[in-house]
Amino acid sequence: MLGTGLLQGLAVTAKNLVGSFHDPERYVTMEYPEVKTKLPENYRNFPFLVHDDPKDPLGSLRCVACTICETECPPQCIYIVMDRDEKGKALKRPKVFDIDISVCMSCQICVEVCPFDAIKMDQHYEIAETNRFQGLLLSREQLSKSNAYYHQLHPTEAAAVDALLAEQKAKQAAAKAAKAAPAAKPPAPAAPAANPPPPPAPSAEAPKPPTPPAP
């Protein structure tokens, strides 16, 4: 009959109208600047650099300035200069680490390729700036965030990373101890010794870097 459909429609909207006052399921709007949505753990947005010692954020960066991420970055928004001492010896830490987040597309490839778990994805999305050149070019001071912050963002992933790093450290310590011992067993520590920069375990990840570029 003509009109019944109209009444059904009216009932739906009336339910919504009344429900919005007492039923949180029907009133899902967040009042944004005051209330923010709880982001899912896997949400990602722009990379940051992890440091281990909150007292020395720049000195304790995990980054060794290997520039793998710089070469892998598809839009080429990362710029790294390795720190060197007076004699020109590499110090295995970045002197300059800039990310232009106006170029960055949050693809996470830098995170995938990093053998040291030094760069991770942030969840910070309020990035509006009044200066589009300086404001959007983040230096290592701005990028450096503590491990605790990382734990806060991605607890599961961070725990796994921590466990892995601890394991590596233990292995390294064991290897050192074995080296120090007179009855040395060369074959086992030989692999880590062959290529100094990456510690032994990431060698599993080592073949990965060449593959990421998309076809």
Place this chain on the structure above:
Amino acid sequence: MSLPGQLSVLFPLASGLGASSPLAAVLPASDSALERLPLTLRGLLTGWLPASWQWLANSLIAIVVLIVAFASLFALLTLAERKILGRVQNRPGPNRAPLPFLNLRTYGLAQPVADGVKMLTKEDIVPDGADRVLHFLAPIALLAFSILTLAVIPYGRLLVALDLDASVLFFFAAGAATELAVFMAGWASRNKYSLLAAMRALAQLISYELPLLLSVVPVVLMAGSLSTSVIVERQGEWWLGFLPRWYVFTPWGLAGFLVFFVASLAESNRSPFDLPEAESELIAGHLTEYSGFKYALFFMAEYFGMCALCGMAVTLFLGGWQAPLPFLSFIPSYLWFAGKLLALLGVFMWIRASFPRLRIDQLTRLAWKFLVPLALINLGTTAFWSLTADWAGLLQPLRWLIAAGLIAGPFLLLGRNLSKGLGPRTYRYAA
């Protein structure tokens, strides 16, 4: 004889505003002090004036009160509408505009003020080569005619600004004149799309004027008067001592009310009939070339027209200022009227939140093939109803049954005809 007294003799219409209207007529002693409160207040204001000037002062007060009351109602309605639409769509609606200097949010109550300031400070653009005079006159004419329609509605037992003998006719005469303003707006903009939209708007307004008027005729027939205050008086009795005898509680009254309601939705350009200024499809129809305060005036006129049509619906079908139950009549009549008016405006907003917009062909088909025939049939039913007024006893239920059948049958037939070929859609490629 002083000038205003002379004027009042010369212009019977003007004198109707004051001295001879119920506003100043002898007050029935039975009315409570609360009921007479507006009159008492007015008496305090104008009582000291000489008698010949009093009607002039009284009419001015009536005009000012009407305009101020409905302008503030307009401000609140814009806010309430957005709030209700928001709630229906699971969001809070405007709730941020703070009170000036206080930084208090007060649930967005300051939003109308903010909107007004925004509208006032916008640039007033008149297109190059447009007809400046008509472009300027159109919003004013529209607003003036909408305000005129507010004059004849009885807001309370003692509150009619203009108690005419033919006030229903006055209402529709003033309402018909708004079409002219719509045309002026469209034509003066010198924009072919504005003009086309104005023509569409006119087609819609003219089409729906017919069912609107035809659905009023039964009420006039039953009440035996064109005067709104008499029509309300006639609805003041009770069935069985406690059920209100409003016209909406009869078969013909219900049908008439529904036709009137749908037609008034279209007549006030409200969704789902808001084709003339469909914001999401046309830019704003005949208002495309308007900006700033002129645009705000158009919206004000639209809301005034909506209030006037709702007030007329309340007056004609919902018992006007009558209380719904006998023991509730201690509440002053104007509060009852305000309550009914607000409830009806709420339904307008509810409908806006619920239904999608009609296409122009659907719109005119609904008017000509459904509402007009139904209103005509309703007129016949009302004639039957008035002829069988003396049926008593067992014949009374029979009378109700026949009248209901006379309306329900054509309703079903017309409805089936209207929705022929519009069954539930089947989608070939959708899951």
Place this chain on the structure above:
Amino acid sequence: MSVGPLQLCLLFSSALFCVGLIGALSRSNTILVLLGIELMLNAANLNFIAFWRFGPNPAAATGVIFVLFSIAVAAAEAAVGLALVIAIYRHQKNVRLQEASQLKG
């Protein structure tokens, strides 16, 4: 010579009638000619109301009723007249009255 209100009303209506007459005779646009005729009709209505108001027997209401009928007929006239205008326009692509001189299409 005293001019009473009745005379004033009649003068008013004769002025309106003549304006309508001049318009209907002088303009060549069909629509304007029709409007001039409408004005003349209105002037006649004015007279009816004036005579009802100031005449000897206002209770009869004949003038008012005649004006009501006249308004209805004027509405009919306008509808048919303007439909004719549109028909003429469709035929000869303008609405000049001088050129509408053929009975056969």
Place this chain on the structure above:
Amino acid sequence: MTTVLLCLALFTVAAAAVAMAMRNLIHSALLLVASWAGIAAFYLWAGAEFVAFAQLLVYVGAISMVVLFAVLLTRHSRLDFDREPETRGRVRLALFTGGAVCGVLVAAVLGTAPSSVPAAVPSLTVRQLGLALMGPHAASLLAVGVVLTVALLGGVVLAASARHSDPEDAP
């Protein structure tokens, strides 16, 4: 008493005269609407409330719309307004005729002795009017109804001409 009437008359006649002299058809139509509204105000002044509102409803609400639609549906070339010698002659002739008619009418009005004038506004309620319409004038009411219906049908037939043969309009 007469001041109001004089103002109304001046407004109405002036609006009508300007409307008749205008080149822009829309302007003259709108001015004519103003003139019709002035006539409605005159009816109010004379105490014929119902007629005034009927005039407003029919002329301002309906006929004006028909006129405006007709103006917009027809194209107007400059030729329509050209002051050809022939047109000018006709205007002169029309002015002469109108002036003559006006003179005759004014002379007749002024030359007639005023009858007794009732001062009070005659009271005529809508109810009385309705009873008169449905009683002694019922036959004419029916006739008017028939005239209106026939006019409506005739208007539709005239305006909606044989477009069915148009191939573009075929469904």
